[in-house]
Amino acid sequence: NAGVTQTPKFQVLKTGQSMTLQCAQDMNHNSMYWYRQDPGMGLRLIYYSASEGTTDKGEVPNGYNVSRLNKREFSLRLESAAPSQTSVYFCASGLSEGNEQFFGPGTRLTVL
Amino acid sequence: GENVEQHPSTLSVQEGDSAVIKCTYSDSASNYFPWYKQELGKRPQLIIDIRSNVGEKKDQRIAVTLNKTAKHFSLHITETQPEDSAVYFCAEAGLLLNDYKLSFGAGTTVTVRA
Numbered sequence: 287n288a289g290v291t292q293t294p295k296f297q298v299l300k301t302g303q304s305m306t307l308q309c310a311q312d313m314n315h316n317s318m319y320w321y322r323q324d325p326g327m328g329l330r331l332i333y334y335s336a337s338e339g340t341t342d343k344g345e346v347p348n349g350y351n352v353s354r355l356n357k358r359e360f361s362l363r364l365e366s367a368a369p370s371q372t373s374v375y376f377c378a379s380g381l382s383e384g385n386e387q388f389f390g391p392g393t394r395l396t397v398l
Numbered sequence: 399g400e401n402v403e404q405h406p407s408t409l410s411v412q413e414g415d416s417a418v419i420k421c422t423y424s425d426s427a428s429n430y431f432p433w434y435k436q437e438l439g440k441r442p443q444l445i446i447d448i449r450s451n452v453g454e455k456k457d458q459r460i461a462v463t464l465n466k467t468a469k470h471f472s473l474h475i476t477e478t479q480p481e482d483s484a485v486y487f488c489a490e491a492g493l494l495l496n497d498y499k500l501s502f503g504a505g506t507t508v509t510v511r512a
Binding site: 292319326327328330331334344345376380382385386387388390391392 | 487
């Protein structure tokens with residue numbers, strides 16, 4: 287099992303450009319999450335999907351959109367990137383009733 | 399996260415000594431408290447967790463204690479080794495509908511000196 291995979295691993299954007307971060311899991315988990323990690327601020331939840339077909343906002347959703355494409359895949363889209371979105375982005379998945387979340391390897395995004 | 403405070407932000411210990419990290423939370427409905435370890439450049443990984451019906455849990459050199467009345471929980475690492483150097487995050491789960499949404503502390507950077 288690959289667990290949770292993310293693409294790309296690194297990305298540099300110019301202000302105003304758009305991009306989609308991809309995430310997939312092969313553990314048959316119902317729930318999937320997108321976090322951003324900034325120095326000194328821990329992991330902050332952007333969006334989550336409790337089950338296929340549902341999505342909801344987390345702590346810092348502004349400037350992002352998500353799509354739960356199917357049970358395996360959960361993508362994060364930046365429509366118009368801003369320097370404040372420079373961060374490391376982690377996708378995670380978990381069983382709704384199990385609580386443990388498994389993280390992907392992360393995407394390091396720089397917006398110039 | 400805004401619901402969890404974690405202290406200290408940095409911790410340096412001599413190899414073989416103990417390390418203690420403390421977290422406080424505000425939501426009295428929280429009932430799940432995991433700890434994640436993140437090595438430099440790697441993803442966070444769960445090292446231990448505790449649920450509100452238990453006061454203490456141990457796994458080899460690591461232990462977690464929970465005080466629900468005071469709303470705080472702590473991670474204890476005994477006999478620290480160089481490979482314990484990492485950033486540690488506490489978290490708490492607030493039940494939302496049928497899913498648990500984790501709120502993370504800001505992290506503690508632990509350095510074990512040889």
